[in-house]
Amino acid sequence: MNFPMKTKRLTLLFMLALLLPTLSKSSEKPHPPKPGWLGATFRSYYDPQRNLRGVRILHVVPFSPAGKANLQPNDVIYQVDRSPTPHPLQLIRFLRQTRPGQKIQILLYRPKTKQLKRTQLTLGEKNLRKICQQSIELAAKWLISRQLPNGGWPHFLEAQTRAAAPTTALCLAALSALPNAKRYHTSIEKGLQYLLRQRTKSGMLGDVSAAVKMETYTTALAIIALCQYNREKYQRTIQELVSKLKDAQLDNRAGFSEYDIQYGGWNYFEGKRRSVIRVDVSVASYVLEAFAAANVPRQDPLYPKVLKYLSRCQNVEEGKPLNSYLDGGFHFGPLDGKAGIYTAPDGNDYFRSYGSPTCDGLRSLLYCGLSPNDYRVQGALTWISKHFTLKRNPGFTTPGPLNFQDGILFYYYASLSKALAQYGRPYLQHKGKKILWANKLVLHLASRQSKEGHWKNSKSVMHEDRLELATALALIALAKSYPFLKN
Structure with a gap:
């Protein structure tokens, strides 16, 4: 069956209109996944007596994963999932690789009680x-x-x-x-x-x-x-x-x-x-x-x-x-x-x-x-x-x-x-x-x-x-x- 040229053009345009949204979606860059949220601020820490370096917690959001796990200001984090954290950058890099809902283990020292303890918490999502x-x-x-x-x-x-x-x-x-x-x-x-x-x-x-x-x-x-x-x-x-x-x-x-x-x-x-x-x-x-x-x-x-x-x-x-x-x-x-x-x-x-x-x-x-x-x-x-x-x-x-x-x-x-x-x-x-x-x-x-x-x-x-x-x-x-x- 022979279609008129005008009809063929309209059919082609209609097919392109259907394909364009799919093509544009496939070309869009996917959003990077959100990292897990701890809910604490921190800074570097050094103990000269024991020559130990870690990350000292400054503040904790009370309803955050850190708050729910009873992390406290002045706690010192030495390890996360058995990996040393001698500097805040190490902890930040680690957290960037995590996802909300992921469980992590933290080794910390609590100066108030002079105790070294391990604690487990589930990271959350940073929804402001x-x-x-x-x-x-x-x-x-x-x-x-x-x-x-x-x-x-x-x-x-x-x-x-x-x-x-x-x-x-x-x-x-x-x-x-x-x-x-x-x-x-x-x-x-x-x-x-x-x-x-x-x-x-x-x-x-x-x-x-x-x-x-x-x-x-x-x-x-x-x-x-x-x-x-x-x-x-x-x-x-x-x-x-x-x-x-x-x-x-x-x-x-x-x-x-x-x-x-x-x-x-x-x-x-x-x-x-x-x-x-x-x-x-x-x-x-x-x-x-x-x-x-x-x-x-x-x-x-x-x-x-x-x-x-x-x-x-x-x-x-x-x-x-x-x-x-x-x-x-x-x-x-x-x-x-x-x-x-x-x-x-x-x-x-x-x-x-x-x-x-x-x-x-x-x-x-x-x-x-x-x-x-x-x-x-x-x-x-x-x-x-x-x-x-x-x-x-x-x-x-x-x-x-x-x-x-x-x-x-x-x-x-x-x-x-x-x-x-x-x-x-x-x-x-x-x-x-x-x-x-x-x-x-x-x-x-x-x-x-x-x-x-x-x-x-x-x-x-x-x-x-x-x-x-x-x-x-x-x-x-x-x-x-x-x-x-x-x-």
Whole structure:
């Protein structure tokens, strides 16, 4: 049978269309198999007395294969499957050849008991979303266990028996931010009922029985928690609290002119009396986050005022390139530089930029509606990218007498995650490489979590040695990082 030429062409094209997907699939490179996951960080170890080298465990993820096998910090691994591990590279190379579900034997020395022992464990899969979820669930369970019968959480400065509005507001902001917050409905609802009863004379929320009531922080955190948890149910309360925060801004209505350095900010303490005013970027960032959560319009006249205030806290000038002192970063406040002073070549002094206020500053600029391409936003992002680290709060040249670089750590993690999540980019450009910041932060926090679920800072300067405070801040960091995780 003879087919017309046109029909033959159509038949040939149809056959090619069927074959092309198969051909393209066969040409694709298969993904390399995932190696097994141990769930511990480590470094090299040397025992000069016995001339032995091994790998010392630094941190263990509590729900990882290492955690389930009861591997502990300071344990020293000498062998894996009878192969010596005198250096971390040997252990890394070994693990890269393994697969999830594979059983391995470890010979380790435990300095605490001075025992040499063999242990067997089954390697897992390094699934970052699952790791983050497990870390969140463990921490949330622990945090809820610390809730007092009246619904509040213990004060971070006082005895564990007294509930306090500031700590409660922070814990509620953390729990309501979680991807699975509805699971904790009973605890959140109970906490909100306690918190909303803590009205001060000004009508804001705060620690009614303390000299320092922390009204601004508490009210801002309460708005954030209410919006995250159930905006419709609490809409009237949200609007009322937003109005109180707007009225608390230091502006012309309170006798502050544009030439006052406090103009546009909010007071850490209560009221607007000049004798007890302390404004800083941290307070402003939480207020602005609350306004963003409550959908306060960007056309509101409060925003130009706060931008005026923020400009006094950022080391940047329009039209000038970034340098060693105009580096794009933020310091704590117009008259407060916890990281010290830098004397420029022209003889002028500048407060040094450092990590947590720069993160607070970046998110504040974005909450105010500035474009991601604005020179102020780009300046802050450049500083964060250049100084990215999770080992400390960056920007300090020396620890200093109060050691803020180690003492303001979990706050830095929370602020870093909020700032980068608000910017909306899953990576940072750091030393010529793309850094997946959320991946780094989640693994860093998970490996430092206790078996019970909490975190603790060994430094007490900013009260992060109090478990509720550190754990709530870590939970916020995990929640903000979760959408940006890349396996």
